[in-house]
Amino acid sequence: MSIHTVSPLFVGRARELAVLGAALDGARAGTASTVLVGGEAGVGKTRLVGELAERAHDALVLVGGCLELGTEGLPFAPFTAVLRGLVRTLGRDGVARLVPGGSTRELARLLPEFGEPDQDGAEARARLFEQVLGLLERLTEDQPVVLIVEDAHWADRSTRDLLSFLVRYQRGDGRLLIVVTYRADELHRAHPLRPLLAELGRVGWVTRLELGRLTRREVVEQAASILEREPSPVDMDRIYARSEGNPLFVEALLSEVSGGDALPESLRDLLLASVERLPEETQELLRVASVGGQRIEHDLLSAVAGLDESALARALRPAVAGNVLVVDGEGYAFRHALIREALHDDLLPGEHTRLHTRFAEALERDLSILPAPRGAVELAHHWHSARDTTWALISAWHAAAAARKSTAYDAQFGMLSRVLELWDHVPDAEERIGVGHTAVLHQTSVVSYLAGEYDRGVALATAALTEIDRAAEPAAAARALRQRGLMRYDLSRPGYVDDLREAASLVPADPPSRLRGRVLESLSRMLHRPEQLAEKIANAQQAIDIGRAVGDAATHAHALISLTWERCRYSQIDSHRDGFVEARRIADQADAYSAIMRGAISESDVLEGAGRHEQAAQVARDGISLAQRYGLARTSGTFLSINLAEPLVSLGRWDEALEVVEHALGLMPPPPHQASLQGFGTDIALARGLLDRAETLLAASRRVLSRGKSREQTVLPHVRREVQLLQAQGRLGEAREAAARALREHDLTADPRYSWGLLVHLAELGGPLLPELRSIAEWLDVEGDLQHAQRLTFTALTEQALDGAEAAGRRVKAWDEAAAAWAALHQPYGEARAQSGAAQAAHAAGDRQEATARLTRARELAERLGAVPLLEQLDVFSRRARIALTDGAAPDGLPLGLTARELEVLREVARGRSNREIAGELFISVKTVSVHVSNILAKLAVASRGEAAAKVHAVGLFDD
CATH class of the missing domain: 3.40.50.300 (P-loop containing nucleotide triphosphate hydrolases)
Known part of the structure; x- marks a missing residue:
C-alpha cells in the first residue's frame, strides 16, 4: 500500500x-x-x-x-x-x-x-x-x-x-x-x-x-487522499478527535497509523514521529539544523555539521523526501516550525550548548555566509544560547552596530539591552567592547527614543546619571539630563524642565558649544507658562546665536521655531509666519529633519488656534508625508496627525478625521499622543450620540493621562469631554460636580485657547456655577477669530438666564452673532448649535418666522454631520413649538422615529418601570412590552434601558 x-x-x-x-x-x-x-x-x-x-x-x-x-x-x-x-x-x-x-x-x-x-x-x-x-x-x-x-x-x-x-x-x-x-x-x-x-x-x-480547522468530512477527504483508501471509522474517529481538524496533525497521525504504531500521547511525540523514522545520520543532521532556526543556509549547515558535500547530501535526501525539510532557495526550511521546535526542545542540555557554540564558531569564521545584518544578529543569538556570556556580550555589541546600519532601531535596542543584561557577568566587559557601562547606558537610552521605547529610555538615562560624577563629567551629565528631559516631556512626566535647567547649568557659556546650544533650545521649547515667557525667549535667542556661531543649523532652526511660535499671536498670524518659513529654509539646507518636523507641528498648531482650519490641515498633511519619508511616522507623524484631526473636526469632516485618528493609533504612538487622538474620536462620538464609544475612548485617555502631568492643551479638553459625557448620560448632578472640581483644580486664565472651549460647555450646565464662570470670562483674553466665536457663544449661553422682553431681544442678537462667527470660520457644528439657540430665542421672543428659518438651518447642518443628539433636540423643539420645517415634516410628527405606542412605553421606561409594571399600566401583555422595548432600543441606537432613559432626559422629551 x-x-x-x-x-x-x-x-x-x-x-x-x-x-x-x-x-x-x-x-x-x-x-x-x-x-x-x-x-x-x-x-x-x-x-x-x-x-x-x-x-x-x-x-x-x-x-x-x-x-x-x-x-x-x-x-x-x-x-x-x-x-x-x-x-x-x-x-x-x-x-x-x-x-x-x-x-x-x-x-x-x-x-x-x-x-x-x-x-x-x-x-x-x-x-x-x-x-x-x-x-x-x-x-x-x-x-x-x-x-x-x-x-x-x-x-x-x-x-x-x-x-x-x-x-x-x-x-x-x-x-x-x-x-x-x-x-x-x-x-x-x-x-x-x-x-x-x-x-x-x-x-x-x-x-x-x-x-x-477542517470539518470531520474534510478530514476524511484529506485522510483518504493521503492513504489512497478510505480510513476505517474507528481510525477516523481517533484521528479527528486527536487532530481536532488540524491538517498538519492529521498528516502526522495518519503516518503513525499506517506504520502500526500507537498514537502519540503528546504533541511533541506527534511532531517528532516522522523524524524518528528517518536514518540516524539524518536525524542527527536535523537536530543540528534545528539549532539554526526555521531556515538555514546550505553553506552554514555544511560548516556546522562538518560533513563533505557527498555526506551532507546523503543525510539530507531522506529528510527532503520525507517532507521534513523543504528546499528553500540556497538553503532549507522545516516543513513546519513546530517540527523544528520539537527537535530543538528534545536536545539534551549538553547538546544544546555544544551545537549553538558550533554555529557561533562557524559564523565567526565566515560571517559572510549570511547577509548583513542577519549574520551579526544570528551570531549574537547563538553565543547567547550557548551561554558563553563573554562572546554573547561582544557579539551583541557588534550586532547592535549592524542593526543601526539597517535603521532597525528595535533590533539595535534589543542587542544593546542584552549587552547591559550581560555586563555584570563579564568582568572585563569594558575592555572587550572598548566602551564603558555609562556610555552603553546613554547610547541605549538614545536608541530607545528612536525605537519609541520612551519609558525604558527614561529609566536608562536615570541609571546613567547615577553613574556620572557631575563635577568630573559635566558634559556627559548634561547629555543624559537632556535626553531624559526630552523623553519625560514626550511622556508628560514631571521633572523635564528641572532636567534641562540642570543640564544648562553644567555646560559653560564660554566658549559657545553645540551641546549648550541644544540644551538651551530644548529648555526654551518646553517652557510654556506665562511666567516663563522671558526665560523662554532669552534661551531661544541664545540658542540661535550659538547655532550660528558653531554651525549647528538644527539648533538654529529649532530655536527660531520656538521664538516664532511664541510671538505668533492668533490675531496677527500673517505678520509672523515668515519665521516658520525661515526656520524651514535653514533646516532644509542642513537636512535637519527633526526641525523640519517640528516646524510643521508648530505652524499647523498656530494656524488651527487662529481658526485657519484649511491651512492648518494642509500644513499638517504635508508634514505627515515628510514624516513618512524620514521614517518618523510613529513619532512626529502621529503628532502631526493630531494637528490634522483637529481642523478636520472643526470643519465638520468627521469621517475623514476618524480615518486619520485610526491610522495614527494603529502606529502605536507614545501614550500622550494616543490620548490626544482618542480625544478627537471622543468629540465625534459625543456629537453623534455614540455614548458607549465615547465612554470607552474617554476611559483609555484617562488611563494615559493618569500616568503623568499633562499640559493644559491635553487636560482641559479632557475635562470638557468628561463633563459632556456625564451630561449626555443624564447625570447632571455629577456633571456639575465635575465642573466645580475643574474650576478648583485648573487655572483657566493660563491658556485661553483651551479655556474658552471648556467655559462654553460648563455654561451649558447653568445653575450656581454661572457667576463664577462669568467672572473667569471677564479676565480671560480673547485672541483671534476662534476665541471670539467661543466668547460670543459663552455670552449667548449666559444671556439665557436673564428674563424680560429686552433680555429676549438680546438673546436673539447674541445667538445670531455667535452663529455668524462660526459660519465665518466654516465650523458647521458650532454654527448648528448657535442656530439652535437662536431659533429657541426667536420663538421665545414671539417671532415664529425667524425661529423657523434658524431651526431649518440648524437641522440642515446637523443632518449633514450626523449629529444625532442635536437633531433629536431640534425635533423635540419643533414638535413643541409646532413649527413646520422646510423639508415638509409635520409639526406634530412623532419624535425619534417612534410610534405612538412606543412613545408610551418609552415614557414608562424613562420612569424606571419594569416590563411587568408597564404591561399593567398600559393594559398589554409583558411579551408585547418586551417587543416594544427592543424596537425602542434599536431606534434610539442604545444598548440598555438606562441609556434610553438618559437619552430621553438629555433631549427633554417628557419634560412637559
Whole structure:
C-alpha cells in the first residue's frame, strides 16, 4: 500500500482560495490589494499560499519568510529573501536597473551585493522603504506580482514597519498582490503584530482571511487522499478527535497509523514521529539544523555539521523526501516550525550548548555566509544560547552596530539591552567592547527614543546619571539630563524642565558649544507658562546665536521655531509666519529633519488656534508625508496627525478625521499622543450620540493621562469631554460636580485657547456655577477669530438666564452673532448649535418666522454631520413649538422615529418601570412590552434601558 506524507488533494479551502483567486484576478486587472491570512500552527496557511502560487502562472511570485531567533525576529528577513531571489533570477545589474533613480545604495542594507549603504539615520530608513516599493512597482509593469510574506508573527518591528508601508502605499491601479500569513494562536494580547493587523484591517483594499480547522468530512477527504483508501471509522474517529481538524496533525497521525504504531500521547511525540523514522545520520543532521532556526543556509549547515558535500547530501535526501525539510532557495526550511521546535526542545542540555557554540564558531569564521545584518544578529543569538556570556556580550555589541546600519532601531535596542543584561557577568566587559557601562547606558537610552521605547529610555538615562560624577563629567551629565528631559516631556512626566535647567547649568557659556546650544533650545521649547515667557525667549535667542556661531543649523532652526511660535499671536498670524518659513529654509539646507518636523507641528498648531482650519490641515498633511519619508511616522507623524484631526473636526469632516485618528493609533504612538487622538474620536462620538464609544475612548485617555502631568492643551479638553459625557448620560448632578472640581483644580486664565472651549460647555450646565464662570470670562483674553466665536457663544449661553422682553431681544442678537462667527470660520457644528439657540430665542421672543428659518438651518447642518443628539433636540423643539420645517415634516410628527405606542412605553421606561409594571399600566401583555422595548432600543441606537432613559432626559422629551 502506498502512502503520501502530504495530502495530494487540496481539501476544504475552496472559499479561501476563491478569495485569493479573486484578489489575484484584481491584480491582473490593475487593482492592487492585500490579503492577511491567519490561522493556528499547522492549519494550512503555507499550503494555501502555495496553491495560489501554483495557479499564478502569469505572475511573478516572490516569497519571503520571517525567522525566529530566540525571542527576537530578524530585521527585514522576508525582504532580504525576496531580494536575494530576484538577484539570482535577474542578476545584480538587472535588479539595479529596476530601482527608481538607479541608486541601490539603500538596498545594500538588505544585501551586500549592492555595495555600501548611504549614511545612517531616520531618512535612510525612509529611502530604503521607498526603494523596495519602487522596485515592486517597476516589476508590475511587465507582469502581475504576488508578494508572499510568511510567518509574520515572528516579524521584528523593522519588518512590520516596511510591510505596513508597502500595504498602505500600494498603487490603487497597480498589479501587486501582497499576501501575509501569520499564526493566530501566537498572537497573545501584547503581541506587537496585533495592532498592525487591526490597523491594516481597516484599510479599504485589505482583506482579513482566517483559516479555521477542517470539518470531520474534510478530514476524511484529506485522510483518504493521503492513504489512497478510505480510513476505517474507528481510525477516523481517533484521528479527528486527536487532530481536532488540524491538517498538519492529521498528516502526522495518519503516518503513525499506517506504520502500526500507537498514537502519540503528546504533541511533541506527534511532531517528532516522522523524524524518528528517518536514518540516524539524518536525524542527527536535523537536530543540528534545528539549532539554526526555521531556515538555514546550505553553506552554514555544511560548516556546522562538518560533513563533505557527498555526506551532507546523503543525510539530507531522506529528510527532503520525507517532507521534513523543504528546499528553500540556497538553503532549507522545516516543513513546519513546530517540527523544528520539537527537535530543538528534545536536545539534551549538553547538546544544546555544544551545537549553538558550533554555529557561533562557524559564523565567526565566515560571517559572510549570511547577509548583513542577519549574520551579526544570528551570531549574537547563538553565543547567547550557548551561554558563553563573554562572546554573547561582544557579539551583541557588534550586532547592535549592524542593526543601526539597517535603521532597525528595535533590533539595535534589543542587542544593546542584552549587552547591559550581560555586563555584570563579564568582568572585563569594558575592555572587550572598548566602551564603558555609562556610555552603553546613554547610547541605549538614545536608541530607545528612536525605537519609541520612551519609558525604558527614561529609566536608562536615570541609571546613567547615577553613574556620572557631575563635577568630573559635566558634559556627559548634561547629555543624559537632556535626553531624559526630552523623553519625560514626550511622556508628560514631571521633572523635564528641572532636567534641562540642570543640564544648562553644567555646560559653560564660554566658549559657545553645540551641546549648550541644544540644551538651551530644548529648555526654551518646553517652557510654556506665562511666567516663563522671558526665560523662554532669552534661551531661544541664545540658542540661535550659538547655532550660528558653531554651525549647528538644527539648533538654529529649532530655536527660531520656538521664538516664532511664541510671538505668533492668533490675531496677527500673517505678520509672523515668515519665521516658520525661515526656520524651514535653514533646516532644509542642513537636512535637519527633526526641525523640519517640528516646524510643521508648530505652524499647523498656530494656524488651527487662529481658526485657519484649511491651512492648518494642509500644513499638517504635508508634514505627515515628510514624516513618512524620514521614517518618523510613529513619532512626529502621529503628532502631526493630531494637528490634522483637529481642523478636520472643526470643519465638520468627521469621517475623514476618524480615518486619520485610526491610522495614527494603529502606529502605536507614545501614550500622550494616543490620548490626544482618542480625544478627537471622543468629540465625534459625543456629537453623534455614540455614548458607549465615547465612554470607552474617554476611559483609555484617562488611563494615559493618569500616568503623568499633562499640559493644559491635553487636560482641559479632557475635562470638557468628561463633563459632556456625564451630561449626555443624564447625570447632571455629577456633571456639575465635575465642573466645580475643574474650576478648583485648573487655572483657566493660563491658556485661553483651551479655556474658552471648556467655559462654553460648563455654561451649558447653568445653575450656581454661572457667576463664577462669568467672572473667569471677564479676565480671560480673547485672541483671534476662534476665541471670539467661543466668547460670543459663552455670552449667548449666559444671556439665557436673564428674563424680560429686552433680555429676549438680546438673546436673539447674541445667538445670531455667535452663529455668524462660526459660519465665518466654516465650523458647521458650532454654527448648528448657535442656530439652535437662536431659533429657541426667536420663538421665545414671539417671532415664529425667524425661529423657523434658524431651526431649518440648524437641522440642515446637523443632518449633514450626523449629529444625532442635536437633531433629536431640534425635533423635540419643533414638535413643541409646532413649527413646520422646510423639508415638509409635520409639526406634530412623532419624535425619534417612534410610534405612538412606543412613545408610551418609552415614557414608562424613562420612569424606571419594569416590563411587568408597564404591561399593567398600559393594559398589554409583558411579551408585547418586551417587543416594544427592543424596537425602542434599536431606534434610539442604545444598548440598555438606562441609556434610553438618559437619552430621553438629555433631549427633554417628557419634560412637559
